[in-house]
Ligand SMILES: Cc1ncc(C[n+]2csc(CCOP(=O)(O)OP(=O)(O)O)c2C)c(N)n1
Ligand code: SF4
Ligand code: SF4
């Protein structure tokens with residue numbers, strides 16, 4: 001029985017998907033560009049804004065493309081970016 | 093949120109000391125980040141945890157980590173750590189320091205701590221120079237590299253740190269660059285779980301003082317060098333893992349077990365006490 005249950009096709013609409021929530025602590029950023037350059041999905045880009053340290057912090061191009069790999073969080077030398085997965089039903 | 097700023101790792105940092113002083117694109121921050129990540133994943137008991145650093149840019153780490161820590165004199169991080177470990181063997185003692193601190197002025201301490209297999213863990217930020225004092229040549233500066241004291245190119249052969257650590261008797265030896273943050277975090281987790289003398293060399297960008305004299309003006313350019321030159325070769329011969337502009341061999345080199353100094357010492361004392 002259990003095996004049958006496991007084989008049932010997944011209803012994509014009913015699965016809780018994780019939606020990325022990218023937090024950028026702008027004034028902590030020193031503008032090294034590691035997060036922008038090494039994001040595998042090119043989710044980030046340099047913004048035009050100038051922060052408290054006189055550099056351009058990253059901004060999110062499209063959060064939907066984020067695969068929540070957290071590489072940006074891990075490679076940031078300044079603890080200025082982190083990503084959280086928010087659970088939500090389709091369309092949030 | 094527990095820290096003074098909003099970041100999942102804020103609790104592991106001394107809020108008053110953050111933002112840190114390290115330059116933009118400096119690898120020290122990446123090493124600190126990976127170290128905290130490993131602590132977080134292992135859910136280490138921070139009351140039994142001590143961080144010891146020497147002097148240098150990376151030496152600031154002792155002041156940034158929100159655990160009991162010592163910022164010691166230049167070159168003497170390992171002697172301090174040895175003292176802590178022998179006085180209280182139940183503590184987890186980690187030395188995070190620089191290539192100059194650990195292998196120039198502190199070189200003897202390193203080889204003998206490894207030889208004795210004292211159960212301390214050593215992470216070296218190898219940025220190829222003395223960053224803090226203005227970029228002088230050091231024991232890991234590559235041949236021909238330009239530094240403030242080698243303006244015509246370095247003529248000294250550098251240490252191959254993973255070979256040195258292996259030959260001295262370290263029981264865990266690995267090398268990663270700051271681009272290999274995932275492997276580095278995995279390796280730090282292993283280092284923290286080993287009993288004996290364990291060592292990780294992290295090849296790290298110092299764009300401000302070293303990189304810009306060697307055609308790599310930014311941290312990103314140095315990271316790109318690491319990306320192009322790195323070759324992962326786990327458990328390959330550390331003697332052949334020299335760092336050259338063309339090739340940086342990374343990976344784990346040693347993972348063995350043998351009795352630690354503190355086990356042998358306290359075992360011996362217990363036997364003598366029993367006899368008397
Ligand atoms: C006994 C002593 N000698 C010399 C110095 C000067 N000094 C401070 S830091 C340093 C070298 C730092 O290089 P490294 O350990 O590689 O750290 P980095 O700054 O590159 O991170 C030196 C020589 C000192 N503080 N004390
Ligand atoms: S989590 Fe991964 S995919 Fe998402 S922004 Fe960061 S690096 Fe890019
Ligand atoms: S990695 Fe960190 S410091 Fe560097 S640009 Fe991105 S957010 Fe800023």
Ligand code: SF4
Nearest residue numbers: 114115118149223298
């Ligand atoms: S001088 Fe070099 S090692 Fe020191 S903080 Fe700046 S980039 Fe980092």
Ligand SMILES: [Mg+2]
Nearest residue numbers: 190191221223
């Ligand atoms: Mg150095």
